[in-house]
Amino acid sequence: MGITVGSSLTLDTSQEAINLSLALSAYIIRMNTIERDTGGTPAADYECNPRQRVFKQAGVPSTNATAESPGQDMCLILDTTNNDLYLIYDWAAANSFTALLIREGD
Numbered sequence: 001m002g003i004t005v006g007s008s009l010t011l012d013t014s015q016e017a018i019n020l021s022l023a024l025s026a027y028i029i030r031m032n033t034i035e036r037d038t039g040g041t042p043a044a045d046y047e048c049n050p051r052q053r054v055f056k057q058a059g060v061p062s063t064n065a066t067a068e069s070p071g072q073d074m075c076l077i078l079d080t081t082n083n084d085l086y087l088i089y090d091w092a093a094a095n096s097f098t099a100l101l102i103r104e105g106d
Contacts, residue, residue: 003048003071004094009055012078017054020076025050028074048072061086061099069094079105 056078061068073091083105091097
């Protein structure tokens with residue numbers, strides 16, 4: 001399954017972002033495996049490039065804004081204007097997800 005990234009986002013290709021993306025992907029796979037093994041339904045989509053879970057944009061990402069959708073669940077967006085970090089979760093579609101501030105910059 002290919003992902004469609006919103007037009008406001010740019011993939012963060014720094015080595016740190018790639019390492020974080022790989023770690024997030026590995027942990028999501030682990031969580032989903034545990035969920036399946038206990039009879040549940042996996043909550044997060046991990047059917048993407050495991051190196052592409054960290055994005056950046058100038059400005060605060062908006063919940064449910066198609067232009068700011070990472071195209072998948074459990075991603076990070078760095079607001080390069082304010083140096084804030086947001087977690088994208090509960091992603092279901094390009095216009096159905098939540099952006100949560102998890103680190104406030106300077």
